[in-house]
Every structure is written in structure tokens, then in C-alpha cells.
Amino acid sequence: MIKVLxxxxxxxxxxxxxxxxxWxxxxxxxxxxxxxxxxxxEFLKNEAVDLLITDLAMPVMSGLDLMRQVQQLYPHIWFVVLTFHQDFELIQEALRIGAIDYIAKTQIEHAKMEDVxxxxxxxxxxNRLSSFQAPVTVPAGQSIDAASMLVFIAVDGQQIDFSLLSGCPFLLGKPMQEISLGMWTVLLEQEMFDEAVAGMKADLIERGLNKQVAIIEINDLQGADKENLRKRLLLYKERSFFYEYENPVFYYTFTADRLxxxxxxxxxxxxxxxxxxxxxxxxxxxxxVFDELLQEIGKARPSVAxxxxxFYTAKNNWLRIVPEEVVNMTDMPGSRSYWQEWTSWLxxxxxxxxxxVIKSSYSDEISxxxxxxxxYINQHLDSDLRHSDLAREANMSKGYFSQCFKEIVGRTFHDYIRDARIENARLLLVQTKQPIYRVAEQCGYPNEKYFSRVFRERMGMLPSEYRQETAKV
Structure with missing residues (x-):
């Protein structure tokens, strides 16, 4: 039982x-x-805890300071942080300290708690499995006396019937070793020929395992260090497999140096x-631009977190222009999805x-x-945004710029800026404890009274009242 604080x-x-x-x-x-x-x-002094779920912004001692002390005193404890979806600098610091995940408070009411x-x-x-020492059968420094290896990885969070898998004819008489949760290996004396691969695929399809497990044949293993290979396989499963798995393909092959x-x-x-x-x-x-951004992700292979x-941040920015029902028509891929699902979603x-966004009456250049x-507006909400200056920057007359802006964005230039500033103010009021005048300045309102009046017109209450109301929820 994992004990949680x-x-x-x-x-x-x-x-x-x-x-x-x-739970x-x-x-x-x-x-x-x-x-x-x-x-x-104080609680940790007297009670055993395995998982600490902590807010980051707290009085007396921040969540980051708490994590640092707990890491020193109780290094076995895992961390998960609670935060708002735009506190990414704090999230990155928490991940550096050792957090294994984070939960955005703003999505808790909409998320499936079971998925979280x-x-x-x-x-x-x-983490628990990767922190173990190598099994007795795979001592550090010992090399592999085999030409190839089959690696089996459970996909989509499936619970695999191990007896069903190990009973496949092509595995009979071959010992399987589980080196990680949902990951097994089998050593082979030689590379598999095409006929053997075809037979293996047919057998898995017949048993319905092709939708539950992916198989990777890794060749040129002779002489590889067993413990180093185990670590490389764990890293591959954690990062690269997320990007390389493409359903319904379930058989892959490459040489060991790729790891x-x-x-x-x-x-x-x-x-x-x-x-x-x-x-x-x-x-x-x-x-x-879309293709370049996808290529950048594929090249760097960032973590799922x-x-x-x-994309949590991006979705909120899209909502400033696009109706919510359009953005939320399909949910963002879950934590057990692969890059294939992400690209399809995008x-x-x-x-x-x-x-x-694209109106038939306007060219792509205008759009x-x-x-x-x-x-530019979204990145400079704290600046003096002048209609004439932005029209000039767009190489349009002020009148034509206003017409294009309204028809493409769906709101007038001034309405969009006002709504974007109020939305930014709303987030700052909820996510920070900055004084009202400072929030006003960051949203392009040098006059606190004017800011409060505009905010009340849009939200039905003063900024201070809004902060108090949201704190109760």
C-alpha cells in the first residue's frame, strides 16, 4: 500500500x-x-509516507522548500505537485528537485481522477523498478552471450496475461525476464528470419496479443554489457518508445547501437x-510552421509532462479567438497515449x-x-497597444485592418484587447497574491480605478471581490 500525505x-x-x-x-x-x-x-517525523502531494504556493514554507527538505531527510518519498496550469517555471523547478508528476488544479474538476x-x-x-539493482541473473559487468533479443512492451496501459504470452510457440523453452513493469526480454542465439517473424506475428494475432503488446527485435547484441543494456532499455521505454510506437504495427527491429x-x-x-x-x-x-513544430518535437523528444x-497553456490561448466547443470537441490525449495519438489530435x-480562422474572403497572407x-497583442498585454501602430505593422490602412481583424478574429480590435487583458487579469488574481495595482499594470492598465471599473463591467464584480470569491471555491 502506497501511503500518501x-x-x-x-x-x-x-x-x-x-x-x-x-485511491x-x-x-x-x-x-x-x-x-x-x-x-x-512534523507529520513525517511520526508517520511513514511514500508519496507526498504538495501545493507549491503556500505560506510559512513553500512547496519547493518542503520538497528540498524532504529529499534530504526522506529520500525514498516521491513527490507530486499541485499547481495552476501556467506556473511552469515553478513546475520545472519541482521536476528538477525530483517531482515525478504534477496535477493542474484548474483541470481537476474536468479530468478523470482515475487517469490522474x-x-x-x-x-x-x-521509478521503483528502475531504482532496483540488477537481478542476480544479470550482474553488472557481465556481457551478453547472444546475438539478438526480443523485447515485449505492454501498450496502452494494458494488463498482459503473462501465461498467455509465455505460452506462445515461438517462446517455448526460452526463459523470459521482466526487467520493468510491463516489459519483458528473451535472448535469442541468432536473428529471426522472415518466416519466423511471420509465424510469430500470426501467433500473436491469433491470441489477440497484437493489440496488447509491441515486440522489438534488437540485433548485434554480442558482447554488450547486460546491466548497461537494461538501463538503456528502461530509458528507451520511457522516452523513445512513446514517439516510435505506431498502432497497428506491433513488430519493430533495430540494432543495439540505436539504444x-x-x-x-x-x-x-x-x-x-x-x-x-x-x-x-x-x-x-x-x-x-505546423510541420516545423512537429519536427522540432520529434527531434528533441520532450517528456510527456x-x-x-x-498544450494546456496553448488551449487557453486558442480560446481567446476560437469558441470553446471547437477547441474541446476532442479531448487532449491521455497519459497512456503515444505520439501517434498526439499528432492525430493536433x-x-x-x-x-x-x-x-481562415475566412474564404481573405487570402492566407491577410489571415x-x-x-x-x-x-503580438497576447505577448504585450502590459504595453500601450495602439490601433494605428499595429495596422501600420500589418501593412494595412486603419479601416481595412479593423475590418479584417473583426471578421477573422470575431471581435473588434479594441474588444479583443480588452477581453485578453481581463482574462489575463483574472488568471493573475487567482494564481498570484500580487496587489491589485500591480495586476492592473501587468494587464496594460496604469490606472487602478479605471482597471477596476472595466473589470467590474466584464465580470460583474471588482477585482478584489473576484479574488475573494474564487478563493472560496
Whole structure:
């Protein structure tokens, strides 16, 4: 049983998480709760805990400071952080400290709690297994005396009937070793010939295993270090397999040296750049931009957590222009999906957004110019955005610019800026504790009174009242 401690200064949020999560389904039990980091440390002195779920923004002691101390005192404890979807600098710092996942508070009410805990449970399993020493049968420094290896990987979170798999004719008499949760290996004296591969495929299809497991034949293994190979396989399953698996294909083959290829993922700056690119709608208008962004992801192979963080932010930016029912027509791929599903989802989203953004009466050049203006506005909400300046930048007269902007974006130039600023203010009021005048400045309102009046006109209450109301939810 995995023992869980939930730490959040917001009592309602804390109790909601404890009540809503299906802990029992994943062998978890909440053994305690705390409203700040200091009380969490006091609890840990007397109670055994395996998983710490903590908010990042808390009084007395922040979630990051709590994680640092717990890491020193109780290095066996796993961390999951609670945060808002745009606190990505804090999320990145938490991941550097050792968090295995994060939960965005803004999506809890919409997410399937079973999927959230399933993802966390799966990552705990991977970390737990990858932290083990090599099995006695695979001592460090010992080389492999085999030409090839079959690697079996359970796909889509499937629970594989091991007896059904191990009973396949092509595996009879060959010992299987489980080196990770849902990952087995079998050593072969020689590479498989085409006829043998065809027979293996037919046997798996007959047993219905082709939809539950992928097989990778790895050749040129002779002399490879067993422990190093095990580690490389774990890394491959964690990162590369996510990008390379393409259903319904279930058989793959490559040589062992391919496992040595390392993919850098994204630095904080690269993550920020890609987040801005996907938040923009340039990839909707220009297919070459879309292709380049996909290629960038395929080249760097960022983690699934980084992908999720990018597209949660991007979806909120798309909503400033596109109706919510268009963006949310299909849900973002789940935690057990593969890059194949992500690209399919993105192609579908692009098609729907393009139908809204691209108007038949305007050329792609005009639409692209307006989208660039929208991007500029979103990135400079704290600046003095002048109608005439942006029209000039778009190479249009002020009147024609206004016409194009309204028909393509669906709102007038001034209405869009006002709504974008109010939406940004709303997020800052909920996610930060900055004073009202500072929020006003960051949203392009140097006058706090004027900002409060505009905010009340749009939201039906003053900024201070909005902050108080949302804090109760």
C-alpha cells in the first residue's frame, strides 16, 4: 500500500483531492494532510509516507522548500505537485528537485481522477523498478552471450496475461525476464528470419496479443554489457518508445547501437519558446510552421509532462479567438497515449481551428498577418497597444485592418484587447497574491480605478471581490 500525505494551505482544495481521488484502485491510502510545509515535516517525523502531494504556493514554507527538505531527510518519498496550469517555471523547478508528476488544479474538476492516479501510479512503478539493482541473473559487468533479443512492451496501459504470452510457440523453452513493469526480454542465439517473424506475428494475432503488446527485435547484441543494456532499455521505454510506437504495427527491429542515441528534451528556454509557438495560431494558417513544430518535437523528444504543459497553456490561448466547443470537441490525449495519438489530435484541432480562422474572403497572407497581430497583442498585454501602430505593422490602412481583424478574429480590435487583458487579469488574481495595482499594470492598465471599473463591467464584480470569491471555491 502506497501511503500518501496531501499538503495544501487551501482546506477545500485539500479535502476535495482526498475525497475525489479513487485511491483504493491503485493501492494508495491517504494517511494524513497538512496545511503548510512545517506541519508536513512534523507529520513525517511520526508517520511513514511514500508519496507526498504538495501545493507549491503556500505560506510559512513553500512547496519547493518542503520538497528540498524532504529529499534530504526522506529520500525514498516521491513527490507530486499541485499547481495552476501556467506556473511552469515553478513546475520545472519541482521536476528538477525530483517531482515525478504534477496535477493542474484548474483541470481537476474536468479530468478523470482515475487517469490522474493511474499516471502517477505508473510512474511510481517505473521509478521503483528502475531504482532496483540488477537481478542476480544479470550482474553488472557481465556481457551478453547472444546475438539478438526480443523485447515485449505492454501498450496502452494494458494488463498482459503473462501465461498467455509465455505460452506462445515461438517462446517455448526460452526463459523470459521482466526487467520493468510491463516489459519483458528473451535472448535469442541468432536473428529471426522472415518466416519466423511471420509465424510469430500470426501467433500473436491469433491470441489477440497484437493489440496488447509491441515486440522489438534488437540485433548485434554480442558482447554488450547486460546491466548497461537494461538501463538503456528502461530509458528507451520511457522516452523513445512513446514517439516510435505506431498502432497497428506491433513488430519493430533495430540494432543495439540505436539504444545509445540520446534525446535532449527541452531546456526551460526551449520549453518557453515552443509553448509560445503552439499558443500562437501561426501553425493554423501556415502548414510549414505546423510541420516545423512537429519536427522540432520529434527531434528533441520532450517528456510527456513537457508536452502536456505546452498544450494546456496553448488551449487557453486558442480560446481567446476560437469558441470553446471547437477547441474541446476532442479531448487532449491521455497519459497512456503515444505520439501517434498526439499528432492525430493536433491535425484534427488544426483542421477545426483553420475552419474558424481562415475566412474564404481573405487570402492566407491577410489571415496570417492578422494572426501575427493577435500573437503580438497576447505577448504585450502590459504595453500601450495602439490601433494605428499595429495596422501600420500589418501593412494595412486603419479601416481595412479593423475590418479584417473583426471578421477573422470575431471581435473588434479594441474588444479583443480588452477581453485578453481581463482574462489575463483574472488568471493573475487567482494564481498570484500580487496587489491589485500591480495586476492592473501587468494587464496594460496604469490606472487602478479605471482597471477596476472595466473589470467590474466584464465580470460583474471588482477585482478584489473576484479574488475573494474564487478563493472560496
Amino acid at each position: 496531501v499538503v495544501d494551505d487551501d482546506k477545500m482544495a485539500r479535502r476535495g483531492i482526498i475525497a475525489e481521488m479513487p 483504493d484502485l491503485f493501492g494508495m491510502q491517504v494517511v494524513g494532510e497538512a496545511n503548510n510545509g512545517e506541519r508536513a515535516l 492516479l493511474g499516471r502517477i501510479s505508473e510512474r511510481i512503478g517505473r 545509445n542515441t540520446e534525446y535532449p528534451g527541452w531546456t526551460d528556454e526551449e520549453l518557453r519558446t515552443n509553448r509560445e509557438a503552439w499558443s500562437s495560431l501561426q501553425w493554423i494558417v501556415q502548414v510549414n 513537457q508536452l502536456e504543459s505546452i 491535425n484534427g484541432v488544426r483542421g477545426r481551428l483553420r475552419g474558424v 496570417n498577418s492578422i494572426m501575427k497581430t493577435v500573437d
